[in-house]
Amino acid sequence: MATMHDVARLARVSVSTVSYVLTGARPISQATRDKVLAAMEELHYQPNAMARGLASRRSRILGLLMPMDERGLGATETAFVTGAAAAASAAGYHLVLSPVGGGDLDDLRRLATQRMLDGVVLMEVQLADERVTVLQEADVPLVLIGRTGDTSGLSYVDIDFEQTVREAVGHLVGLGHRRIVYVNHSAATLATGYGPALRTRDAFVSAMTDHGLEPVMIAAEDSAAGGRAALAAAFAQAPELTAVLAMNETAIFGILGELTGRGLSVPDDVSVVSMVTSPQVAELATPALTAMTSPGSALGRIAIEALLRHLDGPGGARHQQLLPCALEIRGSTAAPRSRQLMGADK
């Protein structure tokens, strides 16, 4: 492997000159530059990332820390990653994903403190998240996806759940629905302080109240069976329901299955809206689901851009931004039929 020395020797210049050609930190004449570039070409020279990082105290590597549970990454998370990777790459940075689970806080600390990462984007932030504390103590530039309860002094990008729920409810109410059930994540998930679940819950209550409607909410396990059970519970609690708004992407297939099982048709008997769902998943269902599509790739891009800004101007202001999901109307919503317009026929 050729080093800078070899290049310098071949081009008959000093090592520092080669470095300046590479980094542009000082002006170099065209003639010299050409000589150096030719030498690099000839030797297939590639700078050694470690040496560079050591000397400049910048690795040009950004970390994207994502807990990897067995669920896998949906299209939403993937869009997020690709958006972030593209933005990093455009700025000349590498983006590496590190699958840090919740348990290995020490691992996290080590990773952050070894000065291998110039900055870090943390995904799936909980309302009370120790990882944030660890990262702040390690003094590494940090941007969150999602937010903790107390966001003072933190930079984050997150989905505007308030707005998203309002829009979803608005869509259903606009179609004529009055009895709308909200299917959230499980009670256990809520208890862990999972922000999206809690925020959408509050947003749902307030949106429904604003329309003068009563909010009905059900918790569902993250599984098809959980969705089934939730729908049963929903009918027990509100027999005349005509629409379901579901936060739980995993449970939604169970909900649809159970609806079919009860001889109810979507969207004629019951309308279904899926929250924070990718088009890919929405199209899997029959009929395709009307859904609130998350701005995945934009979130990723914005997070990285904010992070890069922190690297340049360390004293800069925090970046705090919310993006709503977009309503995409597909086949699972329609005006309510039976119970509303024709009486309780079914």
Place this chain on the structure above:
Amino acid sequence: MATMHDVARLARVSVSTVSYVLTGARPISQATRDKVLAAMEELHYQPNAMARGLASRRSRILGLLMPMDERGLGATETAFVTGAAAAASAAGYHLVLSPVGGGDLDDLRRLATQRMLDGVVLMEVQLADERVTVLQEADVPLVLIGRTGDTSGLSYVDIDFEQTVREAVGHLVGLGHRRIVYVNHSAATLATGYGPALRTRDAFVSAMTDHGLEPVMIAAEDSAAGGRAALAAAFAQAPELTAVLAMNETAIFGILGELTGRGLSVPDDVSVVSMVTSPQVAELATPALTAMTSPGSALGRIAIEALLRHLDGPGGARHQQLLPCALEIRGSTAAPRSRQLMGADK
């Protein structure tokens, strides 16, 4: 940030002694070791990864290169990643995922040649894959998931598709099915040299032939609509079919939907087996799918272990290994009813 120098000074030993305590490269007396460890503790010392890497010419970082398309990572890939991460972590290595798309070959070369990665695991390998060539030229220790057409001189771990298909077909034939249709990925995907699709296709032909049955195969786009269309085509080609074996995890929901749409019940009228499918996805369907479950986490672990072996003994033999998927019987398969036992009633 404290350096080794600071630790050495505080512990009143030389820098090299501190280093030996850390790496264990030479014996150090218990007394000295304790002094050093105490000093480290007091200063919150953390070794600088760059400096370490530069001096030792080992980064202790392994790369997992995965193309990220918009589809997202299924539970299968996720299991793979977590298996790999666990194995790497156990050996004191970091595992970073790098989302390298197909297009950025130069990006790949740069990544591999900058000596930041001690070794690399490459996922989603095609039969003819330029990335493999690039990585080989960069002279970086390499293990593939999947295989190229010519595997000489390469290490890989892959699914034993031959065996997996044989088992799936065996299951269906054992239940009494004779007319079995195989739904593969799209013709376009086949044309790109996507190994799993090609290998399962061949395996299906040979397995069916061994049973004295005629292999019927349909290509399906990777979407629910594709699955629908494929099922229609299947019925056109083999009206008396009683079982579907599907390689296309995305299309399977379309297949199920179309089956229901035609008034056919699963598994009573038609049995369905899904290939290389995670339990999570299998449970999404109603009824839950009988599936061939991929050995995701084991694949990841084995790949990393093989890679680590390469790092230690560079001259060592190649590691080439195939693992079959496990048959998990759920609700989507049963003995054929109507057409076989009761004549063509439906």
Place this chain on the structure above:
DNA sequence: CCGCTTCGTCGAAACGCTTCGACGCCGATT
């Protein structure tokens, strides 16, 4: 035509660690 920038280049000193050769010490071997 003289001093003064500005430009382009060089040499050397970091950056924080690993690793090699050397050395003193001590107990064991002849």
Place this chain on the structure above:
DNA sequence: AATCGGCGTCGAAGCGTTTCGACGAAGCGG
């Protein structure tokens, strides 16, 4: 008693860059 080999430790030489101060050569206004 002289010799030997381990053990534990030290000092110094890298690893391949970046970056800083210095310096000669032009280019400029006066």
